[in-house]
Amino acid sequence: MRTAVSRFDPVMSRVVVTGATGFIGQHLVEHLLERGDQVTCLVRRSSPWDRRRSPQLRVCHGDLADRDSLRAAVADAEIVYHLAALVRALDYETMLDTNAGGTRNLASVCAEMSRPPTLLLVSSLAAAGPTTNGRAVDEQDPARPVSNYGRSKRAAELAAAAFADRLPVTIVRPPIVFGPGDRDLWQMFRSISRTHVHPVAGYRRSRFSLIDVRDLVAALVVAAERGTRVGPDDDLRDAFASGCYYFAQQERPTYEELGRRVAAAMDCRVLPIVVPAALAWSLASASDLAGRLRGQASLVNFDKLREATAGGWTCSTARAERELGFEPPNGLDQRLRETAQWYRQAGWL
Ligand SMILES: NC(=O)c1ccc[n+]([C@@H]2O[C@H](COP(=O)([O-])OP(=O)(O)OC[C@H]3O[C@@H](n4cnc5c(N)ncnc54)[C@H](OP(=O)(O)O)[C@@H]3O)[C@@H](O)[C@H]2O)c1
Numbered sequence: 001m002r003t004a005v006s007r008f009d010p011v012m013s014r015v016v017v018t019g020a021t022g023f024i025g026q027h028l029v030e031h032l033l034e035r036g037d038q039v040t041c042l043v044r045r046s047s048p049w050d051r052r053r054s055p056q057l058r059v060c061h062g063d064l065a066d067r068d069s070l071r072a073a074v075a076d077a078e079i080v081y082h083l084a085a086l087v088r089a090l091d092y093e094t095m096l097d098t099n100a101g102g103t104r105n106l107a108s109v110c111a112e113m114s115r116p117p118t119l120l121l122v123s124s125l126a127a128a129g130p131t132t133n134g135r136a137v138d139e140q141d142p143a144r145p146v147s148n149y150g151r152s153k154r155a156a157e158l159a160a161a162a163f164a165d166r167l168p169v170t171i172v173r174p175p176i177v178f179g180p181g182d183r184d185l186w187q188m189f190r191s192i193s194r195t196h197v198h199p200v201a202g203y204r205r206s207r208f209s210l211i212d213v214r215d216l217v218a219a220l221v222v223a224a225e226r227g228t229r230v231g232p233d234d235d236l237r238d239a240f241a242s243g244c245y246y247f248a249q250q251e252r253p254t255y256e257e258l259g260r261r262v263a264a265a266m267d268c269r270v271l272p273i274v275v276p277a278a279l280a281w282s283l284a285s286a287s288d289l290a291g292r293l294r295g296q297a298s299l300v301n302f303d304k305l306r307e308a309t310a311g312g313w314t315c316s317t318a319r320a321e322r323e324l325g326f327e328p329p330n331g332l333d334q335r336l337r338e339t340a341q342w343y344r345q346a347g348w349l
Helices: 025-036 067-074 090-114 148-161 186-193 213-226 256-263 277-294 304-307 318-325 334-345
Strands: 016-019 038-043 057-061 081-082 116-123 169-172 177-179 197-200 210-212 271-274
Touching: 016 025, 016 067, 016 334, 025 038, 025 213, 038 067, 038 318, 057 067, 057 148, 081 148, 081 213, 090 116, 090 148, 090 177, 116 148, 116 213, 116 271, 148 169, 169 213, 177 213, 177 334, 186 197, 186 334, 197 256, 210 213, 210 334, 213 318, 256 271
Parallel strands: 016 038, 016 081, 038 057, 081 116, 116 169, 177 210, 197 271
Antiparallel strands: none
16 A cells, blocks of 8 residues: 655654644544654643553643643644644634634744744645635645635644744645544545435535545654745745645545545445535525534534535645655545445444
8 A cells, every 4th residue: 555655764753742632633643653752642621531541642731722731741842743723613713712823822832942843733725725727726826715714724824934933834734634533524424325315515516635634644744854844934925935735635526526436435326416505505504503502513514615615625735745755645445445444343334
């Protein structure tokens, strides 16, 4: 099997992971422990730590809003992998506070250190915005986020870039991330396995980039260790001339094709059904309202539909290939099949 990044040998490091209890964070921690890194995880007290114990692993309780806890977590670190974020929230202010304010807090405590660590910020393709004129976006394109989530992730990038004169900063903008433990694309797996129907709203012909979480975490480590850094003046510009990377599978299916591939991964048939845009917006607004009544943001909401209907979401991996030796793993179908198998074994399907 090809690996996401193959050119370099691992270098052991003292690292910190924020967002270690999340979908991508859990995979990253496992990957770092396997490499032999000394890993400190920043974990909120409200999030019980039920992962394996290891002499290489330290759990530090804290919150992005609490600078003292961040200072204690990053002391002595060589690399800080910053994944903690809100991917959905009831209001933009909460999202902005955590994603941009939290990044600013973290970057500022890193900058205070006598030997500042490398800050690897996991941003999102949503910060860059959708594909324009069918061309996959690259790091030189001006950022044009279309959702509150995308705007908050872009603000996080600028918050980190503001410290680029005091610490090494590298930004990674993943597209859709899937794989074992993911609850977002799992909705599609579950709905297709139960109903054999794949509802497609206004985004029928739009193409999407994706990456398997195991390929992404391997690539994050190489970006942190070997990537270029954001330039000190990059926060003044719209695009990053250096220090920013996209990692994605080679294939860029349409939303309709993705449904067929997910069905094939589960060995079942599927019928794509076009949902009129008005109906999709009504469902999203009902789901939004239900979320507000529950006091918890829903998986399907206005902000997500805003992204889904904005056009394609594809990114170019040319810079990562050229500078980091990234080999886009071309096994989307294989990765989807492995993911389906994991869902079955975990009893999610
Ligand atoms: N999943 C994707 O498809 C995707 C695509 C592109 C980019 N990304 C980015 O990748 C990163 C990780 O995403 P994910 O899917 O793994 O998200 P996730 O499963 O929702 O995990 C989010 C993590 O952030 C932590 N967190 C939230 N607010 C915090 C705070 N105030 N202080 C400390 N920790 C806090 C959560 O801790 P608790 O356990 O305490 O809640 C959790 O560990 C995010 O930055 C996201 O924007 C994700």
